[in-house]
Amino acid sequence: MLYHLLYPLGAHSILFNVFKYITFRAIMATLTALIISFLLGGPLVEYLRTFQIGQMIRTDGPKSHFEKSGTPTMGGLLILFAMTFSCLLWTRLDNLYFWIVLGVTLSYGAIGFLDDYLKIIRKNHKGLSGKKKLSSQLFIGVLIGFVLWMDPGFKTTMAVPFFKNFNPDLGIWYIPFAALVIAGSSNAVNLTDGLDGLAIGPVMICGATYLLFAYIAGHLKLAQYLQVTYVPGAGELCVVCGAMLGAGMGFLWYNAYPAEVFMGDVGSLALGGLLGSVAVVTKHEILLVIAGGVFVIEAVSVILQVASFKTTGKRIFNMAPIHHHFELKGWPEPKVIVRFWIISIVFALMAVSTLKLR
Ligand code: 57M
16 A cells, blocks of 8 residues: 555655565565564453463373463464555555455455354364365365466466476466465465464465565566566565565464464464465465475375375374374474474475576
């Protein structure tokens, strides 16, 4: 909004020209969201505590989690509010890709909200059924895929990491492909969100990586130089990623071990959807498997565990998702969390290195 209000004043004073720059607006969006989530975090935790909006803990999980019962949840609302407010302030509101990513984030957040709400009023860990959750996520994903497919400025090619000249055109199949990337990313982040700060750390690291990709993809000369698909307008997603980073940092202040609040599905589904949609719009879809490697490991651990248990009756891990396996092996929770953050940084560096390793 500030871009539209203040940049035109550049004709009177060159000071206002600064609102043109994506880098400036991304930094301001980060700081704005950080301040909002940091300031509102404390009162929100108090409010959630007062109204007993707390987490129901499964009795079949690691014993160390029993004492977390009643920890306020739905802290994702804080992330979504801080991020949306900051985005509305600092992005260009005439950018289609901004609305696409915000639309996915908020609608996935709404699905998560309903899930959290049902868990709280039913006072158990059964919220929305898996089928309902997944089908609504896929429906939104298909809708987004369709809008992108209709957009004349958007290519339906798929970028393959390490291959600069292999960009198969998926045509209409880009629609289900986009839906799978977005819904898959959302669910993988949701599975990761099982220890204090375990999800938000890698989400921020992956978001920072995509901030860079958004800048490159939206910059004609850089995109040509690095031979990535140029997506006019995608640069604006730097501001969105910045706002997410700021909101995430403010949330982590309260979610750091021992957590005062959990993000809930309202946070995890929304943030995963955000990463998936940014990956789609910046045309770095498959690279999300590398940049979000921690989420992939978590999801694969669940798939392997369930498959093995169903077919052989035996478990591969002590418990899935894999963070529970390490907890049960006796690693203290903060050790698992920080080690997963380190792995996430390594994955992010690997993802960035694909810009040159082709
Ligand atoms: C949600 N939710 C956390 C919190 C958070 C198919 C199956 C593997 C699904 C999986 C599952 O349901 N995963 C998704 C994971 C829950 O956290 C809430 O949920 C939100 C995110 N959706 O924001 O509101 C618990 O996680 C802990 N937590 C923290 N700190 C945080 O900052 O400590 C969360 C955030 C919280 C808290 O304890 O209550 C969750 O884990 O439920 N299911 C599982 O993960 C279960 N695994 C399982 O059943 N494995 C079997 C299967 C695969 C064969 C096995 O290995 O044998 C485990 N979940 C739990 N206990 N809690 C089982 C044991």
